Amino acid sequence: MSWLENHVALVTGANSGxxxxxVRRFFEEGARGIGVLIRSAAHVDALQKEFGDKIVITVGDVRSPDANQEAVAATVDKFGKLDTLVGNAGVWDHFAGLRKYEGDSLKSTFEEVFGVNVLGYLLAAHAAAPALRESHGSMIFTLSNASFYAGGGGPVYVASKHAGVGLVKQLAYELAPDIRVNAVAPGGTVTPLKGPQALGRENDRLSDIPGFADSVAQAMPLGFIAQPEDHTGHYVLLASRKNSSATTAAILQSDCGWEIRGRQSRKTQK
Ligand SMILES: NC(=O)c1ccc[n+]([C@@H]2O[C@H](COP(=O)([O-])OP(=O)(O)OC[C@H]3O[C@@H](n4cnc5c(N)ncnc54)[C@H](O)[C@@H]3O)[C@@H](O)[C@H]2O)c1
Structure with missing residues (x-):
């Protein structure tokens, strides 16, 4: 029997990365249906083509309470229940350091990045909690190496991902024993993660930064930069009632060893 047999999930930011x-991995593991909340209608056809009637699509902004409520309602209407919310939609700040900001741009960048990365997760949790309480399901949020360490972005992104740690712990505390709340914290990954509109970086992709993949690979103890698929097993594990029923408030790091950077050079010195 697969780990997610008959499972129903809702994934935000599910059109890429x-x-x-x-979404693909959950279906491989036996999921029955998945609701997706995506920002742009431009991705509807591709998702529909790939997944057919196994998914239900809501187009909307994760900063909107209504969009989150609609996505939960559409998922439960179509598939009869909700087992797991994956809060994942995010925006990066392209390493914008404090000195780069001028005028109101720090305030507007903060509002946009925290709006998506923090408020978006809270609104999804609020919308999904009733259905998850009924199914004794779980929430999984995508955090980051930037949830624990400096250097994964500028102060706005790093602070937003640190805030995610508090969100996971407080929600896990509040929603126990009915709903488990956990997170996966990827490190540098080859995805089209975009920047904020407030900085005019909404079309700039992380994966297009020259030399990004090589510099991440060189800095990491495991010696490579992850692909999105490298993280998906952690989501399967945390979603699986059978395999992680005793796990809540956990954050699984999937970052090629950020915490132990530099150890290799010491090992080779002897
Ligand atoms: N790529 C990395 O190196 C990396 C590292 C650590 C953590 N993360 C985190 O992984 C998560 C997924 O990002 P990704 O790297 O797969 O990039 P991605 O750009 O492929 O995915 C982000 C998704 O969020 C969606 N999104 C952004 N703003 C939205 C909004 N206002 N409303 C609805 N959807 C919105 C985008 O359309 C996109 O589908 C993010 O939370 C990101 O912070 C990424």
């Missing part, structure tokens, strides 16, 4: 890889 880690979210799309999670």
């Amino acid at each position: 880690i979210g799309l890889a999670v």
Whole structure:
């Protein structure tokens, strides 16, 4: 029997990168249906073509309470229940350091990045909690190496992903024993993660930064940069009632060893 047999999930930001890889993997593991909340209607046809009537699509902004409520309602209407919410939609700040900001751009960048990365997760949790309480399901949020360490972005992104740690712990505390709340924290990954509109970086992709993949691979103890698929097993494990029923408030790091950077050079010195 597969780990997610008959499972129903809702994934935000599911049209690309880690979210799309999670949707594919959940189906491989036996999921019955998945609701997706995506920002742009431009991706509807491709998702429909790939997954047919196994998915139900809501187009909307994760910063909107209504969009989150609609996505949960559409998922439960179509598939009869909700077992797992994957809060995943995110925006990066393209390493914008404090000195780069001028005028109101720090305030507007903060509002946009925290709006998507923090408020978006809270609104999804609020919308999904009643259905998850009924199914004794779980929430999984996509955090980051930037949830624990400096250097994965500028202060706005890093602070937003640190805030995600508090969100996971407080929600896990509040929603126990009915709903488990956990997270996966990827490190640098080859995805089209975009920047904020507030900085005019909404079309700039992380994966297009010259030399990004090589520099991540060189800096990581495991010596490679992850693809979205490299993280998906953690989401399967955390979603699986059979295999992680005793796990809540956990954050699984999937970052090729950020915490132990530099150890290799010491090992080779002897
Ligand atoms: N790529 C990396 O190196 C990396 C590392 C650590 C953590 N992450 C996190 O992984 C998550 C997924 O990002 P990804 O790397 O797969 O990039 P991605 O761009 O492929 O995925 C992000 C998704 O969020 C969606 N999104 C952004 N703003 C939205 C909004 N306002 N409303 C609805 N949807 C919105 C985008 O359309 C996109 O589908 C993010 O939370 C990101 O912070 C990424």
